[in-house]
Amino acid sequence: MNIFITGSNGFVGSALMYFFEEKGYSVIGIDNSSKCNKVSHPNTIIGDIRNEKNYEIFCNTQIDLIIHCAAKKDDFGISDESYFSNNEYGTKILMQFASKKNIKKIIYYSTVSVYGHQDHTCDETAEYLSNTVYGDSKFAGEKEIWKWCEEDKKREVITLRPSVIYGPHNFANMYNLINQMHKFPWFMIGDGSHIKSMVSLKNMIDMTYLAINQLKPGVENFNCIDKPYFTVKQLMEVISSNDGFSMPLIYIPIKIAVLIGKVFDVIGKLLNKELPINSDRMIKFGTSTDYRAEKIREAGYIQNHSIKDEFKRTCEWYLKELQIKKNNK
Secondary structure, three states: OEEEEEOOOOHHHHHHHHHHHHOOOEEEEEEOOOOOOOOOOOOEEEOOOOOHHHHHHHOOOOOOEEEEOOOOOOOOOOOHHHHHHHHHHHHHHHHHHHHHOOOOEEEEEOOHHHHOOOOOOEOOOOOOOOOOHHHHHHHHHHHHHHHHHHOOOOOEEEEEEEOEEEOOOOOOHHHHHHHHHHHOOOEEEOOOOOEEOEEEHHHHHHHHHHHHHHOOEEEEEEEEOOOOOOEHHHHHHHHHOOOOOOOOOEEEOHHHHHHHHHHHHHHHHHHOOOOOOOHHHHHHHOOOEOEOOHHHHHOOOOOOOOHHHHHHHHHHHHHHHHHHHHHOO
């Protein structure tokens, strides 16, 4: 099978390129950035999926499956227009390319953010109540793929909806938490009793591999979450079980944390700079993200990598990264 991966220099996309190549598949990829957190795969082409001309290089290439990972997904500092331009319009242009190439199989990396932050657990039957521009734009991307699928009853789509994806070489949300527990283990927002859904990169890759064999005509959706479904406090206890990391000393009520964040909001505006502490981050950290992924397990997925082991690997990588930075100074 020949696989085309978008966002192939990204944290997930680059790992998928090497994984599927090792499994004996032919892989090609496209990314609008030459920067890669690990090692860029040599079969990655630099180009923007929103530009039809960037697909011309693939005109004579056999493609059996597209894994669509490319997206704008940073939490802060991205305009509404940029989110929709990349996540909705980019997907639309990609589907046009799929139609021209007569590609009938798509695995789309969406997000649990399409459900929003509801006051109960959310599986694949939950309402779509996104309350973020990112979630709205990714859901808009899903709709573009639905339209594409409806045009030909032989087309096959699986939408994977992960929560926070973590692991070595990722510098997003979990990295920030690990960094805090190593350098500034002073305080915690709330009592940590709320659920925080997450999935390790290794488990996400396994779910993607399973998804290939689950493809069938129409659209199928799978949430992608590690088990157990940990609370923030349980997660922090896992991290602090590794050498060099500590549990916080002070527990700050969420309302007070948000007020502190608003003070930094004002400072940030005066400095015209986005600060690491702000009210949005306080609210986000203190909000439960309780999503469930039993459906993919019923389809045959077996979680081979435990949360404890994956955070051990991530913490070890983090400490090595710090040492490298110190040695390079």
